[in-house]
Amino acid sequence: MSDVVVVGAGLAGLSAARRLVAAGKSVTVLEARDRVGGRTWTVRMGEGTFDVGGQWIGPGQPRMSALVEEFGLETSPTFSDGRKVLDLRGRLSSYTGLIPRINPWSLIATQIAMWRIDRMCIQVPIEDPWKAKKAREWDSTTVEAFARRSLRNKDAIALVNSAARVIFGSDLGELSLLHFLHYLHSGGGLAKLIDTHGGNQDARIVGGAQQVCEHLAEACGGVTCGAPIRRIEQSEGGVVVHGDEQSWSCKQVVVAVPIGLADRIRYTPPLPTLRDQLTQRVGMGATIKCVALYDRPFWRDAGWSGEGVSTDGTVGVCFDNVSPEGQASLLGFVVGAPGRGWAERPAKERRELVLSTFARWFGDEALSPTDYREADWAAEEFSGGAPIATFPPGSLSVMGPALRAPVGRIFWAGTETARESTGFMEGAVESGERAADEVLEALNRN
Amino acid sequence: MSDVVVVGAGLAGLSAARRLVAAGKSVTVLEARDRVGGRTWTVRMGEGTFDVGGQWIGPGQPRMSALVEEFGLETSPTFSDGRKVLDLRGRLSSYTGLIPRINPWSLIATQIAMWRIDRMCIQVPIEDPWKAKKAREWDSTTVEAFARRSLRNKDAIALVNSAARVIFGSDLGELSLLHFLHYLHSGGGLAKLIDTHGGNQDARIVGGAQQVCEHLAEACGGVTCGAPIRRIEQSEGGVVVHGDEQSWSCKQVVVAVPIGLADRIRYTPPLPTLRDQLTQRVGMGATIKCVALYDRPFWRDAGWSGEGVSTDGTVGVCFDNVSPEGQASLLGFVVGAPGRGWAERPAKERRELVLSTFARWFGDEALSPTDYREADWAAEEFSGGAPIATFPPGSLSVMGPALRAPVGRIFWAGTETARESTGFMEGAVESGERAADEVLEALNRN
Numbered sequence: 001m002s003d004v005v006v007v008g009a010g011l012a013g014l015s016a017a018r019r020l021v022a023a024g025k026s027v028t029v030l031e032a033r034d035r036v037g038g039r040t041w042t043v044r045m046g047e048g049t050f051d052v053g054g055q056w057i058g059p060g061q062p063r064m065s066a067l068v069e070e071f072g073l074e075t076s077p078t079f080s081d082g083r084k085v086l087d088l089r090g091r092l093s094s095y096t097g098l099i100p101r102i103n104p105w106s107l108i109a110t111q112i113a114m115w116r117i118d119r120m121c122i123q124v125p126i127e128d129p130w131k132a133k134k135a136r137e138w139d140s141t142t143v144e145a146f147a148r149r150s151l152r153n154k155d156a157i158a159l160v161n162s163a164a165r166v167i168f169g170s171d172l173g174e175l176s177l178l179h180f181l182h183y184l185h186s187g188g189g190l191a192k193l194i195d196t197h198g199g200n201q202d203a204r205i206v207g208g209a210q211q212v213c214e215h216l217a218e219a220c221g222g223v224t225c226g227a228p229i230r231r232i233e234q235s236e237g238g239v240v241v242h243g244d245e246q247s248w249s250c251k252q253v254v255v256a257v258p259i260g261l262a263d264r265i266r267y268t269p270p271l272p273t274l275r276d277q278l279t280q281r282v283g284m285g286a287t288i289k290c291v292a293l294y295d296r297p298f299w300r301d302a303g304w305s306g307e308g309v310s311t312d313g314t315v316g317v318c319f320d321n322v323s324p325e326g327q328a329s330l331l332g333f334v335v336g337a338p339g340r341g342w343a344e345r346p347a348k349e350r351r352e353l354v355l356s357t358f359a360r361w362f363g364d365e366a367l368s369p370t371d372y373r374e375a376d377w378a379a380e381e382f383s384g385g386a387p388i389a390t391f392p393p394g395s396l397s398v399m400g401p402a403l404r405a406p407v408g409r410i411f412w413a414g415t416e417t418a419r420e421s422t423g424f425m426e427g428a429v430e431s432g433e434r435a436a437d438e439v440l441e442a443l444n445r446n
Numbered sequence: 447m448s449d450v451v452v453v454g455a456g457l458a459g460l461s462a463a464r465r466l467v468a469a470g471k472s473v474t475v476l477e478a479r480d481r482v483g484g485r486t487w488t489v490r491m492g493e494g495t496f497d498v499g500g501q502w503i504g505p506g507q508p509r510m511s512a513l514v515e516e517f518g519l520e521t522s523p524t525f526s527d528g529r530k531v532l533d534l535r536g537r538l539s540s541y542t543g544l545i546p547r548i549n550p551w552s553l554i555a556t557q558i559a560m561w562r563i564d565r566m567c568i569q570v571p572i573e574d575p576w577k578a579k580k581a582r583e584w585d586s587t588t589v590e591a592f593a594r595r596s597l598r599n600k601d602a603i604a605l606v607n608s609a610a611r612v613i614f615g616s617d618l619g620e621l622s623l624l625h626f627l628h629y630l631h632s633g634g635g636l637a638k639l640i641d642t643h644g645g646n647q648d649a650r651i652v653g654g655a656q657q658v659c660e661h662l663a664e665a666c667g668g669v670t671c672g673a674p675i676r677r678i679e680q681s682e683g684g685v686v687v688h689g690d691e692q693s694w695s696c697k698q699v700v701v702a703v704p705i706g707l708a709d710r711i712r713y714t715p716p717l718p719t720l721r722d723q724l725t726q727r728v729g730m731g732a733t734i735k736c737v738a739l740y741d742r743p744f745w746r747d748a749g750w751s752g753e754g755v756s757t758d759g760t761v762g763v764c765f766d767n768v769s770p771e772g773q774a775s776l777l778g779f780v781v782g783a784p785g786r787g788w789a790e791r792p793a794k795e796r797r798e799l800v801l802s803t804f805a806r807w808f809g810d811e812a813l814s815p816t817d818y819r820e821a822d823w824a825a826e827e828f829s830g831g832a833p834i835a836t837f838p839p840g841s842l843s844v845m846g847p848a849l850r851a852p853v854g855r856i857f858w859a860g861t862e863t864a865r866e867s868t869g870f871m872e873g874a875v876e877s878g879e880r881a882a883d884e885v886l887e888a889l890n891r892n
Contacts, residue, residue, distance in 0.1 A: 067561045140619025142839045145591035174840030175587025260726050264710055273824040274787035280706050280729030280830060340844050343721035378719040384726060392727065392838030394620030398786050
């Protein structure tokens with residue numbers, strides 16, 4: 001019998017496990033997949049390594065910075081020199097710097113929207129968003145309904161929606177305004193969330209983000225992979241964690257699976273109804289990362305930064321994705337509504353949709369990649385979607401307190417439960433360390 | 447090996463099974479609970495029988511009427527003679543007939559709201575709501591955001607919210623406007639949904655609604671109870687349905703569990719992502735039915751009908767619940783936000799909250815029931831909530847097509863999948879019969 005079983009070897013679970021091991025506890029880490037990393041996943045393509053999951057880190061993420069340093073990893077800044085593409089409601093334009101060349105009224109409206117949103121979001125407590133003074137009011141509307149009423153300008157709404165798709169994997173019409181504001185506040189504001197330099201897409205980890213999990217796993221003394229957990233059974237004496245063929249006994253358990261899937265584990269006795277109703281409602285976003293490799297970064301030669309934003313197309317955002325090793329690549333995100341049911345469409349059609357967007361923006365060379373690969377996170381049985389869970393209206397304000405409240409011997413980790421930087425790798429680490437502290441307190445109590 | 451396994455012995459599953467048996471197919475019906483009935487559940491209390499689940503039937507429900515007649519059951523009209531109570535934003539008033547005595551402006555606003563909603567809801571196709579011309583627009587806002595903008599009158603909004611709580615087990619701020627309009631259209635309009643005489647609360651079945659399921663189960667040749675299903679495995683040759691200790695093989699399977707819980711079954715291979723994302727998001731409503739028994743229907747003597755509506759209190763709606771056998775009783779609904787996390791509150795506090803509301807409305811005799819019982823549907827492991835599933839904004843318009851689309855050998859039943867009267871017992875029967883027809887077609891094809 002271990003002191004603790006940790007279910008899920010993503011950043012959250014491994015951060016919890018490492019802290020527990022460091023405190024001298026015996027810990028068993030169980031992972032459903034045959035790899036560690038969860039929503040971080042690094043693959044080798046061509047002459048480079050590419051993150052088809054969580055990829056970027058930025059300033060103001062002390063835990064990730066410390067891990068990168070500790071494990072002797074390097075970072076590489078995101079390339080963004082040159083002209084950027086804006087595909088705004090069907091009208092193609094390009095610009096350099098931060099300000100897109102759009103109708104000045106739309107530009108002003110967008111700027112006012114961003115100011116207004118930033119002013120509202122600081123009223124939402126980062127740790128306990130359900131305690132915001134206007135929690136109930138903001139949680140009873142979608143961001144889209146709010147935007148239609150108070151922004152009015154269609155270009156501004158479309159731009160905010162395309163940001164939301166990338167940030168949440170969901171459209172404005174799915175998101176509770178409270179959830180949206182909370183997320184923005186927790187992540188440092190809208191501008192920081194969508195920026196590259198100095199923002200949350202500032203840099204990537206040379207060799208890939210999954211390495212952090214691999215190093216953490218090593219520090220924990222290893223992980224049992226291929227062990228999906230089906231049931232967690234609590235009793236007076238302890239917890240039994242049941243897989244398909246094996247069970248593990250422990251004193252306390254940390255559940256570090258995405259909250260949208262946490263209710264696919266069976267709990268005996270059943271969880272409190274507030275927690276149960278929350279997990280019924282919370283669903284993972286739709287994000288497909290599409291990586292195309294090329295012989296050379298032809299877009300750079302033509303003066304393009306590789307950055308593109310589309311409000312209505314299949315590809316919501318595109319980035320220059322040349323690997324630190326020098327492998328030329330573009331990265332397209334199919335996110336939110338266009339990404340729903342993506343796996344059910346023919347592979348050829350999907351590929352053509354993505355590459356034709358790249359070609360429309362950066363020229364016909366984009367149509368002939370040397371390799372092409374998608375990571376459709378909704379089709380990942382043990383993620384159910386990405387980048388994060390969406391809280392529909394009426395859930396966070398009412399059921400939010402059940403988000404990380406321990407249930408007997410069960411403790412909850414995962415970036416959605418983070419008290420800061422929720423949704424980011426940084427938040428995953430914070431949540432794991434917080435869950436570990438809760439477990440240590442419980443172990444010391446008994 | 448049976449031709450068909452039906453998972454879930456509620457009205458939907460049993461209606462499917464009966465039709466399949468009648469067509470000469472071999473059918474195994476599996477039920478997780480130790481009883482049939484699903485969200486219908488009749489209990490004996492005092493000298494009467496009471497439905498702590500689905501209770502009422504009304505005109506325009508041909509399938510339920512036919513079953514009642516076929517099984518030789520009687521119906522008993524809902525009592526509603528006398529004054530009714532309205533507890534509107536803390537102001538108590540009483541009225542007779544259909545029109546509450548409220549501020550005339552609020553009355554007009556409420557009437558206009560109802561007209562407007564009824565005019566909108568006929569634009570939503572009952573069978574395929576995602577095909578409504580304004581599906582995306584209406585699905586990107588909550589009913590509350592819509593109401594705040596277009597009704598404005600606070601009394602009217604509060605009244606519509608209290609109707610929504612009873613109908614959906616959810617508040618206006620949780621409901622997609624498209625879902626709300628679809629449900630109303632499918633159920634015959636807002637007035638019919640909330641009315642007793644001539645409405646959907648017109649009558650109850652003497653001896654309880656669960657009897658219909660018991661008769662259906664008999665007609666199917668019995669049900670295997672105590673058999674929760676954990677996994678459904680499809681292959682070229684057939685389907686294997688796995689319980690805790692036993693597995694069942696069949697050619698086709700009907701899954702007739704509440705859609706909010708359908709994703710707690712594991713599917714191999716995994717379901718299409720659109721279906722998976724839908725079931726991640728859909729959650730069951732919060733409904734607690736509270737039955738208090740009394741020596742005599744003291745409220746009737748004082749001229750009260752027993753009907754009460756509160757917009758802000760714990761009890762959303764109260765009805766005279768005297769059983770056809772003559773056992774005096776009041777029935778209170780704790781629904782929507784006040785019902786969240788109900789099971790986590792002390793039993794004594796819950797009881798006092800409910801009885802003190804009855805007393806405030808009908809007099810202190812209400813404080814001394816001869817028996818008191820709650821059915822908290824969110825605490826029911828195999829329902830997860832009641833009366834129905836809530837579709838959050840952005841789900842029905844985008845993922846709705848996955849609602850009843852068969853997946854290989856899997857067919858979906860349940861009142862949420864009904865093509866008419868969705869949410870009602872009538873809809874459950876319709877959905878089961880439709881699923882059976884789909885299965886028969888598939889069996890004949892092979």
